Amino acid sequence: MEHSGENSGGAATPSPGRLDWVDVARGIGIIAVVVGHVWTRGPVRHAMYSFHMPLFFLLSGMLSRPQPIIPFARRQLFSQMRPYFLFLALVIAADQIIEPLKGNRPIFRDWPQDIGPLLLGxxxxxxxxxxxxxxxxxMVARILFNALSCRWPDPLTRRWGLAMLPILLVAYASGHITRLSPLGLLTVPMAFVLLWVGAAWHRVGWxxxxxxPFLSLSVAGLSGLLPSLNMRTADYGWPLASMGAAIATSFLIFKLSVTIAPHAAPxxxxxxxxxxxxYLHVPLIHYLSPYMDKLPLLALxxxxxxxxxxxxxxxxxATRWLL
Structure with missing residues (x-):
């Protein structure tokens, strides 16, 4: 995401008015994501999964501002789904080459039947x-959140709090009802809540x-005292507690990022x-993990x-199409 919150990548060099701490926080977050996919079990994996995906939703909420509904939705669809499909096609093409070289069959090999699952995502x-x-x-959570923000611009009003209660119930119930999630939409209710928390936090501040209390919650999540999260499958651990720990850790990372931003260019x-x-770290881990130790794999x-x-x-x- 840019400083404006429009994209997920950002510029190669900071643009005028860009908040450097946002890039630092995003850097910490993406490293946590990669670490959590390299270490697939144990305390390191648990610590990363206790906060890494909520951090990105919270950050997006903090950067959000109400924008005209239709232009915003159209811009989101083009700017986010175009790179989505291009990177997806790139990984499909790589899989068609790499798996046969390893003596395996590609994951998607029954054409055109596999077009359906690919589109469902x-x-x-x-x-x-x-x-x-x-x-x-x-993207979907941001479109919905923006639509409601245009109606209720102040996320600290009582109506927002009342609206969050049923959405939160849907978020927790949906993960118990099904694991089917076309385009990740099963996670949209919780993503919506996190966007609101981020937007509200922007108004409240540290x-x-x-x-x-934040340190206590964060330690409980990072250490394994609380179950970790798997947002992809709408598994949010202990109701409120695990997500509260994720929010606390993320806010502490944001505070740290503000402090170290002048010295954290990498x-x-x-x-x-x-x-x-x-988009690309998971394919690298998937194909290379049988042949590499974890630290070199993380670096690569x-x-x-x-x-x-x-x-x-x-x-x-290329920037316009892929980023």
């Missing part, structure tokens, strides 16, 4: 495709007394490449998509 995409739920989910650069890293899963992101940005046309 979300829970129909596994293996190197599992991260593709995130962008459509965020208070000194918050440090102790993290900010990673944050500006987060869209490309988001971050550095290779980041390098590609920088190459894409050398071309205005």
């Amino acid at each position: 979300g829970s129909w995409l596994a293996g190197p495709f599992i991260i593709f739920w995130f962008v459509p989910c965020l 208070r000194g007394w918050m440090m102790i 993290l900010a650069a990673i944050g500006r490449g987060s869209l490309t890293i988001m 899963a971050l550095s290779a998509p980041f390098a590609l992101d920088r190459l894409i940005r050398l071309s205005q046309r």
Whole structure:
């Protein structure tokens, strides 16, 4: 996402008026996402899954501003789904080449029958495709949130609080009812709530007394005292508690990002490449994990998509289409 919240990648270099701490926070978040996919079990995985996806929804909510409903929705559809389908096609093409070289059959091999699952996305995409739920989910949640924000611009009003109660109930109930999630839409209710929390937090801001309760909740989530989250499958751990820990950790990361932003240029650069890293790190981990130790794999899963992101940005046309 840019400073305006329109995109998920950001510019290769900071634009005038850009909030550097946002890029730093996004950099920390995307590193946590990659770490959580390299370490697939154990305390490291649990710690990353306790907060990493909520951080991005909260950040998007903090950056949101009410915009004209139809132009905003149209802009979101074109700017988000165009890179979605292009990166999806890239990973499909790679899978058609790599799996036969390994002596396996490609994941999608029955054409044209497989077009249906590919278009459904979300829970129909596994293996190197599992991260593709995130962008459509965020896009739909942002379109809906913007529509309501245009009607109720102040997220701190009572009507917002009353509206969140049924949405929160739907978010928790839906994950118990089904795991089917076309385009990640099963997660939209919780994403909507997190967007609102982020927008409300932007109005409230940090208070000194918050440090102790936030640290306590964060430690409970990071240490495994509370169940972690899997937002892709609408598994939100213990109701309110696990998500509260994720929110606390994210807000602490935001505070840290503000503090270290002047000295954290590498993290900010990673944050500006987060869209490309988001789409491509899982395929790299999927294909290379049998052959590499975890630390080198982590380094490659971050550095290779980041390098590609920088190459894409050398071309205005490629940037427009892919980012």
